[in-house]
Amino acid sequence: MKRIIIIIFFFVISTACQATNQCRENESEVFNCITKYTHASLCESKIDEMLTYRAAAKGKLQLQISETKKNKGKLFFFSSTPYAGGGEAHIRFVNAGYTYYLYDRAVKGEGGPIFSSGVAIYRDGEKISNPTCENDASIHQSAYENMTREPYLDIQ
Template identity: 50%
Template sequence: MKKNITAIITLANLVAMSCAHAEGMCKAHEAETFTCEMQKSFSSLCESKDVGTLSCRSAVANKVNFEISESRARKGKVFYFSSTPYSGGGEAHIRFSRAGYTYYLYDKSVKTDEGPTFSAGIVVYMGATKISDQVCGIRCLDTPGSV
């Protein structure tokens, strides 16, 4: 459980740095860890405030069409955290699998000559084949007039 909390804090810090945010799918008793707004859908990774379990939900037109959660009934770990440091930045990943598909939530910061660039998204594999690579829309909460 302590590794989950450390991973969540690290990912949350990277998400905050990149300003990737949308109105998420987290419930009142959950904290939003990652939300990705795409052209027609959005997805959220949420942490239960009381027991620290994670849930990932995806929705189209505000209707949940996908959900996976850690729970007491589920055997084994569901979500896996990894990170890659870059000079002047880094990349964080949360990975999980369901029904033959592997999902990667990512958030990265890269130093460039023009300043840092930020991106976040969701990559989906079916077996070893990449079938989707969706980039999140970026909305900074602290910036007036941001979309």
Template identity: 40%
Template sequence: MKKFALLAAGIFELLCGDTARAEGLCSTKEAVIFNCEFSRSTSSLCESSDGSVIYRAGLREKVRMELSPKDSKTKFYLSSRPLVGGGEVHVRFENDGYVYYLFDRMVLARDESDSSAGVIAFRKGRKVFDRRCDNDASVRQRGYEVLPREDFRDIGAK
């Protein structure tokens, strides 16, 4: 009977308890807007409790890039376009002469779907970085709610 009570209490805690977990490079107190995992690093876009948006890239132990409107002129913009059976979404920002795009896209053709997400960077109009996420990444609903909109630009995401 004691074992059953302990098991029931454990299950209740898992289902109802405050079990906030950090995802990617976002803290437990931040909402995840986008989280892209690569084999050796992570790119995360997070919203803090005060509403500011923060981009982090690197490892949890060593973040190599952190950008937010509070400590720089960084601004994040969202754009999207419909595609057959899906769509493509970008979050754009600039830093040190680079233009970065976090993206996800989905196309449904016949009975198959094709989806991808990743990070693309341009410098002086030339694509210099183009990586796909290893996880099932996407721009989350919170991004649509908090990021200002801009016109869609084709960045050659596949």
């Protein structure tokens, strides 16, 4: 009985740890989004500041794309724009013919700012998916400071 309890305890602890983000021990979180079906994170290496995007569904890694020394600064791009009472930020990358936008936005509402975030996915210029984050996801300050910038493009 004691052995079963210990196994269950480790399972619960490991599941809880995985639920926080997809980043590894030597990485810091730049963006972390939990949707109904997937869990996506953009992580920055604490060693060489390389970025890695990971998306998992049902605990299984579905997509991983990472910078290398050859493509550093040429894979992930940051843009932002201010709004009256808020603003919007994007991190864009392309993989296998799909363009991904990790985004967060704050717009002015009657009762205060309205926040939203998600992962918009495009193919051939058409939005094919836009799962929204169920957690309090935002693009962290390191993206504003360290990422390659590009002109803002409205993705709505």
